[in-house]
Amino acid sequence: MSSITLKTFASFIILVLFQVFIFNQINLFGYINPLVYLLFMVNYRFDGNQTFFIFLGFLLGFSIDLMSQTGGAHTIASLTVSFLRPIIIRYAYGVTAELPKSFRNDSRVLNRILFLLFLIGIHHLIYFVVVYFSWDAIFIILKSFSLTGLFSLILVLLISSLSRPTK
Amino acid sequence: MQRIFNALVQFRNPILYIFLLGFSLLFLSSRSSFHQNTLEKVGFYFSSGLYSFTNSFDEYFHLREKNTQLLEENTKLKSLALKANTPFLYDPYLGNSKRFPFTVINANVIKNSLLNQRNYVIIDKGSEDGLEPEMGVITASGILGMVKSVSKKYASVISILHKDLKINVRFKNSSAFGSLVWKGKNPKEFSVEDIVLSSQIQKGDTIVTGGMSSYFPQGIPLGIITQIKSDTNSGFYVMNAELFENPSQVYSVYVIENKFKNEIEFLTKKAKK
Numbered sequence: 273m274s275s276i277t278l279k280t281f282a283s284f285i286i287l288v289l290f291q292v293f294i295f296n297q298i299n300l301f302g303y304i305n306p307l308v309y310l311l312f313m314v315n316y317r318f319d320g321n322q323t324f325f326i327f328l329g330f331l332l333g334f335s336i337d338l339m340s341q342t343g344g345a346h347t348i349a350s351l352t353v354s355f356l357r358p359i360i361i362r363y364a365y366g367v368t369a370e371l372p373k374s375f376r377n378d379s380r381v382l383n384r385i386l387f388l389l390f391l392i393g394i395h396h397l398i399y400f401v402v403v404y405f406s407w408d409a410i411f412i413i414l415k416s417f418s419l420t421g422l423f424s425l426i427l428v429l430l431i432s433s434l435s436r437p438t439k
Numbered sequence: 440m441q442r443i444f445n446a447l448v449q450f451r452n453p454i455l456y457i458f459l460l461g462f463s464l465l466f467l468s469s470r471s472s473f474h475q476n477t478l479e480k481v482g483f484y485f486s487s488g489l490y491s492f493t494n495s496f497d498e499y500f501h502l503r504e505k506n507t508q509l510l511e512e513n514t515k516l517k518s519l520a521l522k523a524n525t526p527f528l529y530d531p532y533l534g535n536s537k538r539f540p541f542t543v544i545n546a547n548v549i550k551n552s553l554l555n556q557r558n559y560v561i562i563d564k565g566s567e568d569g570l571e572p573e574m575g576v577i578t579a580s581g582i583l584g585m586v587k588s589v590s591k592k593y594a595s596v597i598s599i600l601h602k603d604l605k606i607n608v609r610f611k612n613s614s615a616f617g618s619l620v621w622k623g624k625n626p627k628e629f630s631v632e633d634i635v636l637s638s639q640i641q642k643g644d645t646i647v648t649g650g651m652s653s654y655f656p657q658g659i660p661l662g663i664i665t666q667i668k669s670d671t672n673s674g675f676y677v678m679n680a681e682l683f684e685n686p687s688q689v690y691s692v693y694v695i696e697n698k699f700k701n702e703i704e705f706l707t708k709k710a711k712k
Contacts, residue, residue, distance in 0.1 A: 323451050330459045337466070343474055344467030351463060355456040402467070405477050 306423040329354025349399035396421040518543040553687035558598040575654035607649035631678040
């Protein structure tokens with residue numbers, strides 16, 4: 273097993289544990305729990321195996337659902353995002369997405385923020401739609417989507433900028 | 440085979456995604472009864488459309504069977520309705536056979552005519568089904584005629600659209616008797632003859648079968664009076680009637696058999712001698 277795969281598994285397990293035991297207990301303003309496990313989706317190699325990644329995305333959501341006693345909302349959202357990730361990358365980075373990661377270490381900040389916006393936006397939208405699953409709750413969905421999404425975005429940006437020097 | 444395999448490899452990501460999505464939907468519905476309910480509603484919406492689509496095909500192919508069933512049921516109901524129409528002439532202890540001595544057999548019209556002055560109808564039941572000459576033939580809301588001759592599987596019926604056929608009729612509201620005769624033109628226009636001027640008749644009165652002949656049970660509604668003139672010379676009314684049902688557009692009919700017809704005819708012949 274290569275060191276990259278090992279790293280992937282390690283970050284997978286750590287993110288699941290962090291999400292379930294720390295970030296799910298925040299309850300900021302009573303209902304905001306940032307979904308930080310999306311860092312896994314952000315940090316996975318852009319040129320990695322997509323089929324394997326879809327399966328990993330599914331497993332990620334599934335294990336969070338199992339451990340935090342929720343329905344299948346995490347599973348569906350992260351599965352869909354992992355399936356759409358190549359499209360999001362192509363949209364956010366343009367042609368440079370095809371280049372290996374080492375070339376893009378200093379890639380433009382705007383592209384990265386766009387990428388995170390799409391990734392987190394789609395994920396949160398699907399997540400809250402599945403959680404409430406009713407037209408009557410459209411305003412609650414929009415409110416939770418925007419506020420939680422904002423906090424997740426901030427946290428993901430913070431953590432990824434903190435961890436960047438170590439890579 | 441190779442192509443299928445290639446396609447599978449090429450679309451492995453969407454296939455995997457859809458498979459896992461299905462799994463997570465199942466997981467979702469097993470975890471939360473709210474989601475299960477909502478998903479079932481969505482599923483029901485689609486499946487009900489599909490079911491009604493296949494059902495319409497299914498129904499179309501079973502129409503013949505359904506028709507036969509309905510005819511059988513109608514035959515039963517018809518005999519009950521006739522029984523209910525017939526006034527009970529006898530005490531109940533005489534038994535139902537005496538009170539309503541008719542049996543009902545259903546049949547289909549296979550040939551009908553209205554262009555002649557003396558019309559005949561062919562029906563698809565014959566001596567094998569128990570038909571005999573001189574049985575009455577009725578329709579859903581009226582009468583069609585009388586069996587003339589019978590072969591093994593078919594029978595010919597003297598249509599009510601026959602200038603020489605006189606049907607014994609009565610009024611629903613009064614006890615006056617007369618006979619119904621076709622006028623020979625419009626299949627719904629008939630004249631009612633032999634009703635004496637002393638009886639109280641109004642336009643719009645309903646005529647029913649009289650029950651004086653042994654062919655038809657009493658009280659089958661036939662039509663209404665459309666015109667009344669009193670002819671003082673003859674002492675009879677001249678009346679026009681319109682039938683409820685057009686006899687030339689009838690497809691399923693009921694043949695009725697009077698179980699005691701032979702006895703009645705035997706007595707009639709004896710009295711005439």
